[in-house]
Amino acid sequence: MKNILGKTFECSCGKTHEVPDIEILEASIREAPDIFPDAFFIADLNTASLVNLPGKRSFVFNERRPLATMENIEKVMKASGNFPEIVSIGSGSLTDIARYAAYLSGKRFSCVPTAPSVDAYTSTVAPILVNGVKKTFKAIPPGKILLDIEVLRNAPMDLLRAGVGDIVAKIPARMDWILSHVVTGENICDFVWNDMKDLLKEILLKSKDILNRERSAIKTLIEAHLVSGINMVIMGNSRPASGAEHMVSHLIEMFHEEKGEMPPFHGLTVMIGVFVSMKAYEALVEKKEIPLKDYSIEERRKELLELFEERKVEEFLKTYAEKKFPKIEADIVGEPLEDIYWEFFPHLKRTLETIDVNSVINSYSKDFLSRVVRLANTIRDRFTILDVFDEMKILKNFSEMVF
Ligand SMILES: [Zn+2]
Numbered sequence: 447m448k449n450i451l452g453k454t455f456e457c458s459c460g461k462t463h464e465v466p467d468i469e470i471l472e473a474s475i476r477e478a479p480d481i482f483p484d485a486f487f488i489a490d491l492n493t494a495s496l497v498n499l500p501g502k503r504s505f506v507f508n509e510r511r512p513l514a515t516m517e518n519i520e521k522v523m524k525a526s527g528n529f530p531e532i533v534s535i536g537s538g539s540l541t542d543i544a545r546y547a548a549y550l551s552g553k554r555f556s557c558v559p560t561a562p563s564v565d566a567y568t569s570t571v572a573p574i575l576v577n578g579v580k581k582t583f584k585a586i587p588p589g590k591i592l593l594d595i596e597v598l599r600n601a602p603m604d605l606l607r608a609g610v611g612d613i614v615a616k617i618p619a620r621m622d623w624i625l626s627h628v629v630t631g632e633n634i635c636d637f638v639w640n641d642m643k644d645l646l647k648e649i650l651l652k653s654k655d656i657l658n659r660e661r662s663a664i665k666t667l668i669e670a671h672l673v674s675g676i677n678m679v680i681m682g683n684s685r686p687a688s689g690a691e692h693m694v695s696h697l698i699e700m701f702h703e704e705k706g707e708m709p710p711f712h713g714l715t716v717m718i719g720v721f722v723s724m725k726a727y728e729a730l731v732e733k734k735e736i737p738l739k740d741y742s743i744e745e746r747r748k749e750l751l752e753l754f755e756e757r758k759v760e761e762f763l764k765t766y767a768e769k770k771f772p773k774i775e776a777d778i779v780g781e782p783l784e785d786i787y788w789e790f791f792p793h794l795k796r797t798l799e800t801i802d803v804n805s806v807i808n809s810y811s812k813d814f815l816s817r818v819v820r821l822a823n824t825i826r827d828r829f830t831i832l833d834v835f836d837e838m839k840i841l842k843n844f845s846e847m848v849f
């Protein structure tokens with residue numbers, strides 16, 4: 447990855463890709479105050495103890511998992527005064543807070559990841575909660591990323607599991623992209639897959655080592671997350687990193703937020719989505735018979751209304767109505783899909799067992815998860831395998847037999 451940082455190049459996909467210039471350095475987290483001599487630091491109750499933070503230039507949230515809300519961003523903007531840079535010491539949400547606060551106040555932004563759990567570190571956008579609704583805003587990439595492998599390998603076990611869950615999602619996400627390319631003609635880029643697939647394979651083979659906190663395996667995991675984030679920046683959207691599995695995850699996350707609950711770590715719900723996509727591709731590639739069953743728009747609306755307030759449901763249904771469902775031809779499974787399937791899926795299946803996907807699945811009722819599976823393609827205009835199943839009229843039955 448390091449050889450493309452800061453470069454602009456013409457890609458075989460027809461686009462000119464611009465890669466942000468991010469400096470990635472490996473050092474002890476304790477050196478952070480010297481590495482960023484004029485920066486203002488933010489941390490939370492879990493991460494503050496990792497560094498001896500200079501009191502005058504730091505702000506510690508009095509919580510274990512501060513959310514990326516506008517209120518928290520305003521707090522940081524105020525506290526950071528005239529310091530020219532904001533540095534986050536934490537994982538996903540804390541990084542989003544620092545990134546957006548820095549962007550809004552015209553400051554530089556850098557980050558010190560404390561868990562290899564998400565691919566948001568190298569991102570240029572920030573998902574922020576505004577009045578309880580998650581919105582993605584344009585922001586800036588980090589100038590520097592300081593990696594302390596000792597800190598990363600000692601992250602909480604659930605964040606390591608989540609980190610594996612969110613990264614293996616790139617496999618079904620790529621397959622959804624290929625499907626959409628074949629069915630809808632969506633533009634596709636091979637560069638962003640080629641720079642990712644070897645890392646993914648390595649992670650599938652080393653998933654036990656990751657949970658055993660082995661240095662080299664943890665290093666591969668964080669590198670894969672950094673590359674994945676850069677791939678989204680290169681493409682200008684999250685297509686390389688997010689397909690049906692993320693829609694399943696988002697629906698579960700939104701359901702928790704609707705009830706005013708803190709959702710599980712992102713990669714844990716993504717894990718359920720990866721399991722669903724894996725089963726769907728298994729059926730598609732191995733031509734497993736799924737009986738037809740109607741799933742009417744009235745039934746969809748009714749099931750959505752049982753989970754979400756009406757305003758949101760109408761918004762979802764509008765998105766769904768605008769989706770185009772091209773006629774699915776019999777031969778949509780071509781070589782690129784089959785190649786990924788046979789190369790990755792046997793390992794993917796074992797990896798999901800290693801990170802214990804069943805314990806996450808079992809924390810919900812089967813009935814709830816089935817609904818999530820048949821409703822997930824309602825919430826976003828992105829074409830995935832769930833749309834293929836919807837068009838083929840097998841989505842309802844698939845959702846009832848997947849768990
Ligand atoms: Zn994700």
Ligand SMILES: [Zn+2]
Pocket residue numbers: 457458459460461463634635636637638
């Ligand atoms: Zn490209």
